[in-house]
Amino acid sequence: MGSIKRGVFGLFVGLFLLVSIGFVNAEIIVNGPEQTAVNIGDDITISGYVLRTDDALGLLKFELVCGSEKDVLMVRSVSLKSGVKKDFSEEFAIVSLNEGNCNVDVSLDNFESVLEIKSSSNFVVTTALTGTVGINKENIQAGEEIKISGKSFKQDGTPVEGFAIITLKKEGGIYFSDSVEVEEGKVVFEINTRDVPGGEYLVTVEIRNGFGNSVLINAGSFVLINKIEVNAHTAKVHYLPKEKVKMEGTASVLGGKLKKGTVYVSIGEEKYEEDLRNGNFDLDFYLLNTITSGKQDINVRIEDEFGNFGTYTFSIIVDAIPSKITIAGAKEAINPGESMEIKAFLKDQAGEVIEDSITIKVENEDIFFDSVQNSGEQFTITLDADVEPGNYFIRGYYGNVEGEKIFVVGQVLKLEYSLDGQTLVVKNVGNIPYEGPLQIELESLAKTSSISDKLNLGVGQEERIDLGVGMITGTYDVVVNENSFEAVEIMGVKRMSYSWLIYVAVVWVIIMLWMIWKGSKKRLRKRIMKTMHSRNIVPKGKQGEYGGASMSRVISEEDHVKKYKAYMERVRGFKERARVNPVKKSGLFSRIFSKKQKVSSESLVVNNVFRGVKKEWTRDDGVRSYSESPQYQNRISNLDRTNETESEKKKKKDDDEPTGNMFSMFD
Structure with a gap:
């Protein structure tokens, strides 16, 4: 156990010695940058020195570290002498798109390992610019200009060099957008509001530079008034x-x-x-x-x-002016006895209906209907059964405004049959005259007869036909056209003949024609006599004339007598008819009177040149010359004048009196 503890302690001591030796061998001091925030594209300065205790040859590397992202800014080789400081001062442009808290790491390596690394102070990399922008008016009349002005800076406080985008927004929509250059950080722009719709607008200004740094500034709002x-x-x-x-x-x-x-x-x-x-x-x-x-x-x-x-x-x-009347609903053609529904409209200048009363008339040459109706109200017109066919007019009147519509009444050919005892009554109930045959059939058990007749009936006229004429008394079924009358009691009537009237009429016509011919002959004779007088064929009693020959042409008494004889022979051929009374004096009725008066006959007026001559004088005696006796000449002249006066009176009387009568043909 004790040996293990001693081994661990020895290991820590060894490591401490190695680290201590490293710190002693290399030292890097980094200063900067001065900015706490920079924009992309801005420059930063990193300075410091490197100090080693031994000589060394290596690489000095500068890296921009933003969070977990690193971007190499620069790498340079350095030769270091033991105990000698190697100063450095480098300016870098921030071109990285990385934003946020950043720093610059400075490291020294010997191509095999990093010997030393140090970091600069932290700073913020951002694309945001700063600035202020405003507008000069809050209420603007359309057509006026609004001024936008302001300034913009980068993060380091230097003025922005770039451009600005100005936008007008209304109710979330963009109504206007334009750009302007930004120089030395100044933004100046004027908007012409001509043709810009009225309303409240928000002004935004976006300022940008060349590295993508930008700032969006709300410049304010204004009300654009475009109302007059x-x-x-x-x-x-x-x-x-x-x-x-x-x-x-x-x-x-x-x-x-x-x-x-x-x-x-x-x-x-x-x-x-x-x-x-x-x-x-x-x-x-x-x-x-x-x-x-x-x-x-x-x-x-x-x-x-x-x-x-x-x-x-x-x-x-x-105001409405009554301008026209229109008739609606009328038929174009109608038969007598039928009806039609009609509306009349009084309309103004625009064709709109005016509610008022209109006088309505149905006219041909006569007025068949005359009434006052309300405009637009329906009414009925019924034609009489016997109304004449032709064109009829429905006319509306309102003051001096008139309107009309034409319709045609058709022709109706119709007969109505009825019995009045044994008399068949045929009536024209149509609207045109009827002319045509009529066939009547009379049927009985014993005999079948027919009656044919020709009808000529005006409108509304009737003809009565006695069915008993020429028939035997009995009971008959009468059939006329499509009409039938059953069990008609008919009493026979003998048929009368009137043919003798035809002969009487013929004779009378012949007599009248003869009388006309007779009268025309007499008138012709009278015209001949007048013509002869006017042409001196018959002497008029002028002095010394014979048959139109003047006395100056008579050269002797013998010549005088000769001419007189010839004249008298001519006169005998022109005797006047006796003047008679038109009724009593001549003709057929002159035989009735008890005594026929003697009718004197006068010769035509002549110059009686022998008046006053001795009666014993004969034509064979000698005749004295006119020149032998002046008294004779004066006497003859007086006689001529007297005869001439009498002749004129007689002629006038003859012209005034009738020369005959209608019965003179029986003389």
């Missing part, structure tokens, strides 16, 4: 379609009146635009002639070039 306060009104509230609307309004922003902008106005589908000047605007526009009546919203929107906008809505009332 708008006010507008019209000159009045009630308007009519097509009327002019005068509107005016104002616009203001955070800083006062909005200097410049654009005004957009809409009413229904119509849109108008106007410029805003110094916060005021005026706009005139006309309402459509088809605008909907009632409440109409006018929407006003004002925008500026910076994205500010404002809206305002107010209302006007458009």
